């Protein structure tokens with residue numbers, strides 16, 4: 599895969615232009631390939647206009663761009679029923695999850711219903727659901743919130759415990775595809791098995807879209823919400839894909855004004871780029887880099903690796919971790935470690951990562967990888983971490 603990766607890496611001007619630096623923060627935002635930069639430039643210099651409003655070619659082309667990008671999102675997500683589903687553009691995952699909560703969830707829920715909230719996941723996938731619970735309670739509609747059960751040793755949801763806490767009143771499950779701190783693939787297909795055929799599953803795919811194949815058909819979920827900027831498009835772009843097969847029809851309410859047409863143009867180009875590169879190969883590459891990093895770190899007593907402990911060895915039969923590795927030095931503060939690593943050219947995230955109330959209490963360093971990262975970067979990082987041990 600080396601040749602394939604070298605060619606792709608060269609397509610990222612910010613990466614190719616800074617060989618002395620190492621960008622290891624793609625879970626925060628991904629870098630953009632030349633094709634995305636060119637698509638933005640081409641759109642703004644040839645067809646920029648408002649969408650859905652004009653009678654002249656630039657406006658019509660912009661309208662078509664928005665519609666075609668909806669179709670691209672459906673194809674990219676392996677939509678099992680694109681005639682029925684809907685794609686709503688948002689400014690990112692936070693905005694998308696909030697839109698599902700505000701404009702759709704209250705219609706689903708009745709007094710005495712239950713919903714599952716993933717309390718150790720990203721705040722963006724917790725706060726909107728609790729807000730709906732509070733808002734409905736003010737109207738006399740009481741919803742029980744069941745905290746998503748976790749299995750600490752594997753960094754996964756506890757699907758067996760989920761099966762035993764849910765029942766016929768459990769109408770809605772919020773889940774995350776890849777955990778933004780622990781990096782685990784959360785085995786979403788098991789959620790459907792645990793909760794039965796009728797409950798609605800809303801997936802926060804912020805850390806999976808663009809990093810691995812995401813198949814709506816295979817996962818059997820009802821909403822997939824993601825951020826464009828983490829999938830190589832511009833900040834301020836993102837989407838909610840709604841299957842429209844369970845519960846009320848998703849029709850985001852209100853007048854939403856002018857869409858982010860430049861962001862949508864960038865998203866179309868990013869999805870095309872990712873599809874051509876192959877999300878399956880991107881996944882294999884980043885999983886191999888992450889496994890190399892955990893394999894090196896597990897030999898250093900000074901570090902504690904968060905999340906799944908069963909697949910730290912690079913040759914483990916099943917790698918549950920995707921391209922995210924989060925760790926702490928047992929003696930050095932994580933904030934300080936972030937500064938030290940930058941003095942060696944490594945850009946990582948070091949804080950407590952916007953986790954919910956059941957998340958980590960102390961900070962940690964998160965290394966998140968993408969297709970432009972290399973084996974040499976991981977080895978260099980390991981040698982700096984070893985020197986700090």
Ligand code: PMP
Nearest residue numbers: 690691692720722778802804825
């Ligand atoms: N969910 C997860 C799992 C995330 O990692 C993030 C971003 N860190 C978000 C939601 C929020 O994404 P955005 O800031 O693009 O809205």
